[in-house]
Amino acid sequence: MTHTDGTPGAISRRQMLRRIGLSALVAVPGAGLLNACATSGGGSAAPTAAGSAAATSAANPLGVKATAPLEVVIFKGGLGDAYATEVHEPMYKKMYPQAQIKHVATQQIAQTLQPRFASGDVPDMIANAGSDLMDEGALQAEGQLLDLTPLFDAPSIDDPSKKVRDTLLPGVVEAGYIAGKPYVLKYVTSTYGLWYDANLFKEKGWTPPKTFDEFKTFCETAKSAGIVPYAYAGKNASYYQYWMILISAAKIGGNEVLINIDNLVDGAWTAEPVRQAAAAWAEIGPYMGKSFEGLIHTEVQTRQNQGKIALYPSGSWLENEQKSNTPDTFAYAVAPTPSVTSADKMPYEAIRVAPGENYIVPSKAKNPQGGLEYLRIMLSKEGARGFTEKSGSFTVVVGATEGLTLSPGNQSVADAQKAAGQNIVTLSLFETWYKELETELRKQTNALMFGRIKADEFVEKMQAAADKTKNDSSITKQQRSA
Known part of the structure; x- marks a missing residue:
């Protein structure tokens, strides 16, 4: 109608x-x-x-x-x-x-x-x-x-x-x-993290990487085995990837990093934890291959079900979304994002819920x-x-x-939450509050991960977009305290 x-x-x-x-x-x-x-x-x-x-x-x-x-x-x-x-x-x-x-x-x-x-x-x-x-x-x-x-x-x-x-x-x-x-x-x-096939990892003798140094080593190992180490869908789900960047930033500097971003605090995007997180993930981007920028999420997810992708960033709806394409031999499991530095405020086990x-x-x-x-x-x-x-x-x-009775993926979620305890990465609210800022983040995330910009340019562009939002009197501003 x-x-x-x-x-x-x-x-x-x-x-x-x-x-x-x-x-x-x-x-x-x-x-x-x-x-x-x-x-x-x-x-x-x-x-x-x-x-x-x-x-x-x-x-x-x-x-x-x-x-x-x-x-x-x-x-x-x-x-x-x-x-x-x-x-x-x-x-x-x-x-x-x-x-x-x-x-x-x-x-x-x-x-x-x-x-x-x-x-x-x-x-x-x-x-x-x-x-x-x-x-x-x-x-x-x-x-x-x-x-x-x-x-x-x-x-x-x-x-x-x-x-x-x-x-x-x-x-x-x-x-x-x-x-x-x-x-x-x-x-x-x-619950958000890096999803993988527990059966494939067991077969290969792999374990999810706990640091970004381990992550890069893992990427080389998976690549040598003919498997794309890590991938996301750049065409319609770049927000899956920016979640990972923001989770890493929060693990480096604490949840106040995300609170400052939500509150449009001056310099929130150029803060060192955000820059470090962006730089770490930018080193993983080249392992995807540029073709992933043109794919939608279900295409990438189905490739993982086919054993062609090792790690995929998503939330815990993934297992149900893919049930019609998931073979019986595939067992979903989730791992936290790797630690970026030895001085991260949150431990490796910290996970976003x-x-x-x-x-x-x-x-x-x-x-x-x-x-x-x-x-x-x-x-x-x-x-x-x-x-x-x-x-x-x-x-x-x-x-x-x-x-x-829990499915393999949901049992993994339960185990991950138990391991995290109180080390929970909070949600981001700017995604709902400021849609134009969120849209810009999608664009710059793809630019970062597919090698068109470096981390410094990523945070500068996002800070400029946040400043534009902050200075736009037609946009109602919101605040959060925790």
């Missing part, structure tokens, strides 16, 4: 095309894995749920109108959408049998929804993810996102004596803050109460467990994976 601009108060087509663009973000429940991220910033007052609400009650704390239709838009990527069609939507239908549910699955979230936001014809709940996700900072600044505080303060489906927020891992609510309020539910905890996969409720939805209720269902143990069974990924709901 085609929509035109013109709805009073809607985001203009020019603004949406400029700001709604590119980007992305399972873990084992455990206290302390997620750092709280207290954030603040400018922006409009938090919209409250409009639409036709019903009276609230103990059984219906969010005031859902039982007969109101519900439209759900799901990003159908590595997590698939069976968790929605076979778990969450049937749970909603069971609670509200008269409600008609419309399910939309797409890999082009912004392209699909930009005209609808411009016209005011928006769905009730959106899984905003993938390389074509929408700019949530821009949406919030335009008053297009619903404050999720009523959801987090609502009674839990499992235990009405507890608020929903009290059933989640620490820091989850705060991780979705924009302008000091929770506008985003980050539902999946993703971050809540991601963003779910939002538009403030101008026809059934925003239903959108909030859908999220409450997702945050029940039944909803979370079903998500894990269908997607292969863990959620932020404490205790929801009890009794589940």
Whole structure:
């Protein structure tokens, strides 16, 4: 359906095309894995749920109108959408049998929804993810996102004596803050690192490198065996690689390196930990070969499944995303990024664990109460467990994976998190807050890894882009303290 601009108060087509663009973000429940991220910033007052609400009650704390239709838009990527069609939507239908549910699955979230936001014809709940996700900072600044505080303060489906927020891992609510309020539910905890075939490594007698000196030696060894040592997809997933650079920077200098980047602190990108991380990874780039800049992520991932690539940077959705292409002889495992220097603040075992996969409720939805209720269902143990069974990924709901048999990849994630303990690399929020800066980082990451620029030029170009963002008064600035 085609929509035109013109709805009073809607985001203009020019603004949406400029700001709604590119980007992305399972873990084992455990206290302390997620750092709280207290954030603040400018922006409009938090919209409250409009639409036709019903009276609230103990059984219906969010005031859902039982007969109101519900439209759900799901990003159908590595997590698939069976968790929605076979778990969450049937749970909603069971609670509200008269409600008609419309399910939309797409890999082009912004392209699909930009005209609808411009016209005011928006769905009730959106899984905003993938390389074509929408700019949530821009949406919030335009008053297009619903404050999720009523959801987090609502009674839990499992235990009405507890608020929903009290059933989640620490820091989850705060991780979705924009302008000091929770506008985003980050539902999946993703673990990031270097993925490999444990069976191949066992066969070859290889172990994942623990330092960058070992990494370079490993690259020579794998190359001699006729296997590409390391690769990522430059065409659509250069953010997979910049995650690795930022993780390395945080391991060198601590999480404050990433906090400074998010807060647009002067000189954050030219800081020595970022430069050292970029320089270290630039030495790995030549082992890929330039053809990888023209490939998409599934092409590279399938080559790894075929035994042609040793190490691949990604998050813990990878195993599920590749299940149809993964032979029985392939066993996914994850390793932390290697240490860059002997003086790194974080040990080799430190690994990035971050809540991601963003779910939002538009403030101008026809059934925003239903959108909030859908999220409450997702945050029940039944909803979370079903998500894990269908997607292969863990959620932020404490205790929801009890009794589940883990796949090789998820068992590896559990082992890696246990080894890391409290040495957790935090998430980066600028990716959501400042889309043009994030897009520039993709570009410069490819330039670095494919040999067109050196580390010094990489950090200078990124600092210039950050300064441009900081000095652009049309962009709402955000702040985080941890």
